[in-house]
Amino acid sequence: MQVLYFAWLRERVGAGREEIASDAPTVAALVEELRAKDERYALAFEDLSAVRVAVDQEAAEFDAPLAGVRELAFFPPVTGG
Amino acid sequence: MQVLYFAWLRERVGAGREEIASDAPTVAALVEELRAKDERYALAFEDLSAVRVAVDQEAAEFDAPLAGVRELAFFPPVTGG
Amino acid sequence: MTEPAPPTAPPTAQGPAPVVHVSVQAADFDIGAEIDRLTAGRADIGAVATFTGLVRDHAGGVPISGMELEHYPGMTEAALRAIADAARARWPLQGVTVIHRYGPLAPAARIVLVACASPHRGAAFEAAEFVMDYLKTRAPFWKKETTPEGARWVDAREADDEAAARWR
Amino acid sequence: MTEPAPPTAPPTAQGPAPVVHVSVQAADFDIGAEIDRLTAGRADIGAVATFTGLVRDHAGGVPISGMELEHYPGMTEAALRAIADAARARWPLQGVTVIHRYGPLAPAARIVLVACASPHRGAAFEAAEFVMDYLKTRAPFWKKETTPEGARWVDAREADDEAAARWR
Numbered sequence: 001m002q003v004l005y006f007a008w009l010r011e012r013v014g015a016g017r018e019e020i021a022s023d024a025p026t027v028a029a030l031v032e033e034l035r036a037k038d039e040r041y042a043l044a045f046e047d048l049s050a051v052r053v054a055v056d057q058e059a060a061e062f063d064a065p066l067a068g069v070r071e072l073a074f075f076p077p078v079t080g081g
Numbered sequence: 082m083q084v085l086y087f088a089w090l091r092e093r094v095g096a097g098r099e100e101i102a103s104d105a106p107t108v109a110a111l112v113e114e115l116r117a118k119d120e121r122y123a124l125a126f127e128d129l130s131a132v133r134v135a136v137d138q139e140a141a142e143f144d145a146p147l148a149g150v151r152e153l154a155f156f157p158p159v160t161g162g
Numbered sequence: 163m164t165e166p167a168p169p170t171a172p173p174t175a176q177g178p179a180p181v182v183h184v185s186v187q188a189a190d191f192d193i194g195a196e197i198d199r200l201t202a203g204r205a206d207i208g209a210v211a212t213f214t215g216l217v218r219d220h221a222g223g224v225p226i227s228g229m230e231l232e233h234y235p236g237m238t239e240a241a242l243r244a245i246a247d248a249a250r251a252r253w254p255l256q257g258v259t260v261i262h263r264y265g266p267l268a269p270a271a272r273i274v275l276v277a278c279a280s281p282h283r284g285a286a287f288e289a290a291e292f293v294m295d296y297l298k299t300r301a302p303f304w305k306k307e308t309t310p311e312g313a314r315w316v317d318a319r320e321a322d323d324e325a326a327a328r329w330r
Numbered sequence: 331m332t333e334p335a336p337p338t339a340p341p342t343a344q345g346p347a348p349v350v351h352v353s354v355q356a357a358d359f360d361i362g363a364e365i366d367r368l369t370a371g372r373a374d375i376g377a378v379a380t381f382t383g384l385v386r387d388h389a390g391g392v393p394i395s396g397m398e399l400e401h402y403p404g405m406t407e408a409a410l411r412a413i414a415d416a417a418r419a420r421w422p423l424q425g426v427t428v429i430h431r432y433g434p435l436a437p438a439a440r441i442v443l444v445a446c447a448s449p450h451r452g453a454a455f456e457a458a459e460f461v462m463d464y465l466k467t468r469a470p471f472w473k474k475e476t477t478p479e480g481a482r483w484v485d486a487r488e489a490d491d492e493a494a495a496r497w498r
Binding site: 004057058 | 400471483
């Protein structure tokens with residue numbers, strides 16, 4: 001699964017994109033795995049109320065299942081326009 | 082006093098502008114004078130609910146006084162934009 | 163027929179004074195050039211809302227082959243300027259442009275342009291709608307459409323009065 | 331990144347099919363040319379409302395010397411197209427244009443253009459506001475401003491969520 005990070009999440013993780021193999025059943029479970037794995041993720045996912053999720057380029061929630069997902073993205077609330 | 086007519090009022094009166102000398106105290110009184118004077122005016126002022134008035138280029142009512150007025154205009158409700 | 167803002171208007175902390183540009187003209191206008199004029203020389207504008215009115219080739223199912231726009235020279239410019247000033251009094255605007263054509267106009271021709279510049283998008287949108295609603299009900303223009311049955315003066319619409327009434 | 335309307339869309343009695351033009355691009359855009367594209371070849375449009383967003387040289391009293399706009403390639407285009415389609419489903423629109431830039435942008439630079447064409451001015455205005463409100467809250471763009479104290483990510487604004495909520 002490709003995992004993408006944007007804006008300050010990208011900066012904290014230190015990468016815009018990475019391939020992650022995980023058996024985590026949901027987005028929330030994957031976030032817990034990442035947090036435990038490295039300080040960079042712990043910092044990026046410090047406050048989940050400031051993090052938004054997209055699953056295969058569609059807005060999603062943290063309880064979204066990961067089975068069959070090809071692209072998962074994390075980013076802050078959007079500020080375009 | 083210059084009296085101006087626009088749109089179908091101009092067409093019915095047969096002129097866009099004319100000089101009128103009158104002692105009529107108000108717009109309404111002048112309209113009555115004109116109506117009595119000629120069929121063209123009677124036709125133009127047939128339905129006063131469809132006629133708007135401007136006195137010296139400001140929107141006004143039929144009871145507006147004419148003393149000191151230099152320019153009086155009659156026209157239908159506006160349809161620009 | 164172009165009336166720039168009075169040269170005595172003082173600049174503010176937000177940049178140069180707001181500019182009102184009003185023109186009543188037979189000639190067509192260039193929307194891009196007008197927006198450039200509205201925003202030129204300042205970097206404090208966040209939002210520009212515009213409205214362009216065009217001649218439609220039909221009205222209520224009747225084909226329209228063109229129209230003639232009559233206006234009241236002198237009063238028209240004053241009315242448009244008063245509407246622009248009313249918008250400036252109501253919203254924080256850095257500029258207001260109102261251009262309205264007169265004379266013969268073919269289908270698809272531009273009739274009117276309103277453009278409002280503001281720090282904020284809500285103000286820019288509302289001001290442009292306000293100017294259009296008041297222009298439709300207060301600026302002395304009259305349209306005569308050419309139809310297959312001949313020419314006819316366009317009737318004023320109650321919907322336009324209602325649109326203007328919402329700003330009171 | 332330009333996506334014309336599907337060629338299979340049938341023309342209607344009102345003229346050609348509505349056209350959605352969405353572009354996410356680093357390059358600047360020409361507002362006049364975009365309106366020409368939106369209205370080209372048809373005479374049934376009565377109203378075009380546009381919104382242009384510009385980079386301001388200050389934000390909340392802090393000077394801004396420029397910004398970097400990041401986006402999510404692929405999802406951005408899909409989100410903008412979905413917003414344009416939602417507007418078309420809600421109002422009688424003959425065309426919708428949405429152009430958004432990314433990359434480094436200086437003060438006074440154009441960021442975004444929304445343009446909506448309709449037979450009626452109320453629909454054109456409302457659709458343009460709707461597209462902007464949804465774009466602000468749903469399209470994956472992020473602004474990083476450069477200030478005298480360094481660069482900072484712009485925070486999302488509650489006012490934008492409230493603006494979007496009024497269309498529900």
